[in-house]
Amino acid sequence: MSNLTTVLKYEFYNVLRSKWIIFYTLFLAACTFGFYEVADSFEKIALSLINVLVPIVSLVSILFTATYWYSSERFTEMLLTQPVPRQKLILARLIAIIGALSCSLLVGIYIPFLVHGDISWGSGVIGLASIFLTIVFSVLGVLIGVYISDRMLGIGLGLGLWFYMVVIHDALLLIMLLIFKDYPLDVPSAILGAINPVGLSRVVLLMFFDAPLLLGHTGALIRSLVETGAGYYYLTCFAIVWLLCPTFFAYRKFIYRDF
Numbered sequence: 001m002s003n004l005t006t007v008l009k010y011e012f013y014n015v016l017r018s019k020w021i022i023f024y025t026l027f028l029a030a031c032t033f034g035f036y037e038v039a040d041s042f043e044k045i046a047l048s049l050i051n052v053l054v055p056i057v058s059l060v061s062i063l064f065t066a067t068y069w070y071s072s073e074r075f076t077e078m079l080l081t082q083p084v085p086r087q088k089l090i091l092a093r094l095i096a097i098i099g100a101l102s103c104s105l106l107v108g109i110y111i112p113f114l115v116h117g118d119i120s121w122g123s124g125v126i127g128l129a130s131i132f133l134t135i136v137f138s139v140l141g142v143l144i145g146v147y148i149s150d151r152m153l154g155i156g157l158g159l160g161l162w163f164y165m166v167v168i169h170d171a172l173l174l175i176m177l178l179i180f181k182d183y184p185l186d187v188p189s190a191i192l193g194a195i196n197p198v199g200l201s202r203v204v205l206l207m208f209f210d211a212p213l214l215l216g217h218t219g220a221l222i223r224s225l226v227e228t229g230a231g232y233y234y235l236t237c238f239a240i241v242w243l244l245c246p247t248f249f250a251y252r253k254f255i256y257r258d259f
Contacts, residue, residue, distance in 0.1 A: 004088040007079070011096035015068065021104045024060055028053075028108025033115075042118050046126060049109065050205045054198060055166050057105060057130050058137045059159075065097050065141025066158045070151040090142075090254040094247070098138045102131050129201040136197045136242050137162070143250040146257065165198045197242045200235060 015021060031052050035045045079089055106127060113123045141158055148154040173192060 004092050007084065007089060007092035008096050011093050012099055015097055015100035016103070018064075018068070018100075020064060021100060024064075024101075025104045025108040028056075028105065029111055032109050032112035036112060036116055042120075042122065045118075046122055046205075049126065050202070053109075053126070053130050054133065054202055054205075057133045058166065058198060059162050061101055061134045061137035062141045062144075062158045062162050063155065064101065065138045066144050066155050068097060069093075069142055069145030070154060073145075086255050087251075090251055094139065094142055094250070097142070098135055101134050101138060105130055105134060125205060129205050132239065132243075133197065133201050136246070139243075139246040139250060143246050143253075146250050146253045165196050169196045169199070195238070197239075200239055200242070204235075 032045075032049060035048045039045045039048060076089070076093075080086065109126065109130070110119075110123070113119055140161065144154045144158050144161075148157065176192075
């Protein structure tokens with residue numbers, strides 16, 4: 001068994017045993033079952049679930065990853081004394097964390113879907129968008145853990161980054177639109193809105209379920225970009241950038257970091 005496979009296996013099992021992962025799964029399952037009790041159609045359930053998943057998935061992913069990385073720092077240093085290449089170590093740990101969080105997420109939301117027979121394209125889009133958020137914010141959590149050695153500062157930065165992307169980014173865009181309302185800012189504002197991965201995931205989900213009124217300012221701007229000819233191309237490019245760039249910087253910093 002290769003070093004990558006060995007580290008990946010034990011890291012994955014270690015993350016899954018965390019009580020927070022279990023609580024995360026139960027919380028998502030309880031929310032989804034609860035929406036089935038109060039809503040009378042899958043579309044209403046999906047819209048309610050989206051409003052919960054977008055902030056919760058991003059918050060749990062970045063905080064859990066950063067916390068787990070800091071708490072296992074001594075274990076990381078011990079592994080570095082073994083014949084395990086740094087490249088394989090960070091990839092294995094990152095894949096294990098993302099895999100465990102994704103499994104917890106999918107189990108939590110898809111068990112209620114299976115029980116009620118609602119496995120469809122709509123539930124598939126919800127799962128894919130949630131996994132996208134899980135990957136992006138988990139990588140950001142690792143990036144914070146690799147660059148910042150102080151635990152409290154790193155966790156605080158992760159919480160601040162989440163709050164900015166979920167709340168403040170929309171507010172700043174709205175203020176910009178009000179200040180420069182006499183200028184044609186549709187395309188620039190849509191591009192600035194697409195910089196936020198939360199806005200990207202929200203617009204894909206709510207456009208699929210035909211709920212443009214719930215998009216928010218960032219989502220509405222991205223929707224105007226998507227409705228142009230090259231809109232989906234730009235959205236795909238932004239999504240790829242969010243998946244690759246934080247991973248590259250975290251990988252590069254870990255390789256050259258002096259432990």
